[in-house]
Amino acid sequence: MDVRAHMSMLFHLDKCIGCHTCSIACKNLWTDRKGAEYMWWNNVETRPGMGYPTGWEDQEHYRGGWKRTQPGAIELRLHTRPQGLANLFYNPALPSLEDYYEPFTFRYEDLFNAPESDDQPTARPVSMITGEPIQIEAGPNWDDDLSGSNLYAKNDPNLKGLPAEVQAQLHEIERVVMNYLPRICNHCLNPACVAACPSGAIYKRAEDGVVLVNENKCKAWRMCVAACPYKKVYYNWATGKSEKCILCFPRLETGQAPACAHSCVGRIRYMGVLLYDADRIPEAATVPDDELVDAQLEAILDPFDPEVIAAARANGIDDAWIEAAQRSPVYHFLKTWGLALPLHPEYRTMAMMFYIPPLSPVVSVVEQGLVKLDLPPERVDFELFHRLDTARMPLEYLANLFAAGDAERIRRILRKMLAVRIYKRRESVDGAVDAATLELVREAGLSPEAVEAIYRLTTQPTLEERFVLPPYHREQAIEAWNDPLEHKGTTGLGFLQPPKRGE
Numbered sequence: 001m002d003v004r005a006h007m008s009m010l011f012h013l014d015k016c017i018g019c020h021t022c023s024i025a026c027k028n029l030w031t032d033r034k035g036a037e038y039m040w041w042n043n044v045e046t047r048p049g050m051g052y053p054t055g056w057e058d059q060e061h062y063r064g065g066w067k068r069t070q071p072g073a074i075e076l077r078l079h080t081r082p083q084g085l086a087n088l089f090y091n092p093a094l095p096s097l098e099d100y101y102e103p104f105t106f107r108y109e110d111l112f113n114a115p116e117s118d119d120q121p122t123a124r125p126v127s128m129i130t131g132e133p134i135q136i137e138a139g140p141n142w143d144d145d146l147s148g149s150n151l152y153a154k155n156d157p158n159l160k161g162l163p164a165e166v167q168a169q170l171h172e173i174e175r176v177v178m179n180y181l182p183r184i185c186n187h188c189l190n191p192a193c194v195a196a197c198p199s200g201a202i203y204k205r206a207e208d209g210v211v212l213v214n215e216n217k218c219k220a221w222r223m224c225v226a227a228c229p230y231k232k233v234y235y236n237w238a239t240g241k242s243e244k245c246i247l248c249f250p251r252l253e254t255g256q257a258p259a260c261a262h263s264c265v266g267r268i269r270y271m272g273v274l275l276y277d278a279d280r281i282p283e284a285a286t287v288p289d290d291e292l293v294d295a296q297l298e299a300i301l302d303p304f305d306p307e308v309i310a311a312a313r314a315n316g317i318d319d320a321w322i323e324a325a326q327r328s329p330v331y332h333f334l335k336t337w338g339l340a341l342p343l344h345p346e347y348r349t350m351a352m353m354f355y356i357p358p359l360s361p362v363v364s365v366v367e368q369g370l371v372k373l374d375l376p377p378e379r380v381d382f383e384l385f386h387r388l389d390t391a392r393m394p395l396e397y398l399a400n401l402f403a404a405g406d407a408e409r410i411r412r413i414l415r416k417m418l419a420v421r422i423y424k425r426r427e428s429v430d431g432a433v434d435a436a437t438l439e440l441v442r443e444a445g446l447s448p449e450a451v452e453a454i455y456r457l458t459t460q461p462t463l464e465e466r467f468v469l470p471p472y473h474r475e476q477a478i479e480a481w482n483d484p485l486e487h488k489g490t491t492g493l494g495f496l497q498p499p500k501r502g503e
């Protein structure tokens, strides 16, 4: 057992209000500069929809992630090594500017400098590439809230393979439904971006699993951009280097949550340590599609298990990190209560950011212009529990997003979420929980104590409960790489890389 620690984020999609505060916090902090105009390390998509860059989930087009070639073996979908060599100077699977959008700004000075006139001056949009006026035709959240539209929702790659009636259900005008999907780099355990980089410039930090690009080593081959199935590496045209989400590691190292998580208005984001067994990665990444989620969950270890604790200590993991793993909200949502899943496990990158799928409204009918549930009021709660098949967001659709097509897994999670709601409603509205509700909770695989804990962590968590961040002990991490005595002489001179004679 090779125990490692990973900082992971969890997104509770039921709570995301699509305000994009997270994206703006990230933009202002990390990508507000030349060459990074079109980069959205954090973006929020409306589902069903096309996402950003357009149709990023269509791997037949973009060829991202891994594919299983035979039992126990996977290879990059992008290319084999000889093909990679042949395509070194021409990468046919890269997204183009049209797949993102032409970055633009507005000529704000026109507002101040316009001559006096009867007309209100306007700030014209101009391209940030050419400086010329442009007609804006796309943006990072262009299809925001346009679920049900023929242009966006109907072309969602996740609808592929769904029965015609399920697809039709998503577009019936009275049943149109949508939810938001915030995305950052998943800091995967089996990252395709790392595997595809010919320069060895991308690496996964040992101490917390953050995947980073070494800007000094990057030679702009852009294989990482093509190989990441989530399209979360971007090419900076000004510096000629690739860039990606760094999980705000400078903030983590100083005990602060990433900016996207800290600023999240819906408080949908949680952060915590997960302990995992690095020895299990090769097997977990190569099992058949329907075993992928279980294999990944098995690789994530129980931080209360004495054997795991001993192996973690033997690997140099600090006790404070082990204790943080025990209090990790991500661990509890993911493993203790079984409520969360990785995004698109079938890409086989073993994504380490997790999502709680959204509970969508249930089917209703329109009567005399009013939308009503087609159920008698006294049956509503219990019937809903068994009628997830008629939820407006089809289980099959959510399964394509989070469970490699396994709708039963989504059903199990949504039943748990419904059970929590029904239990708490009985308690707060009726003042008591009846036997039928207790049976419902048991049937969903929960206990009243678990319901209370889920309810509390979902609705009323403090900042410290949402973000359980251990001390980083940078002094130890740096000593593992550099000899502190070697740097003693440069203290105070401010060298990041001291000059060497002859260079």
Ligand code: SF4
Pocket: 184, 185, 186, 187, 188, 191, 192, 193, 194, 211, 227, 228, 229, 230, 231, 232, 233, 244, 349
């Ligand atoms: S999501 Fe992040 S770590 Fe995973 S393949 Fe893409 S860039 Fe690499």
Ligand code: SF4
Pocket: 015, 016, 017, 018, 019, 020, 021, 022, 023, 044, 180, 182, 263, 264, 265, 266, 267, 268
């Ligand atoms: S800030 Fe939070 S609630 Fe708002 S869009 Fe981002 S993830 Fe959703």
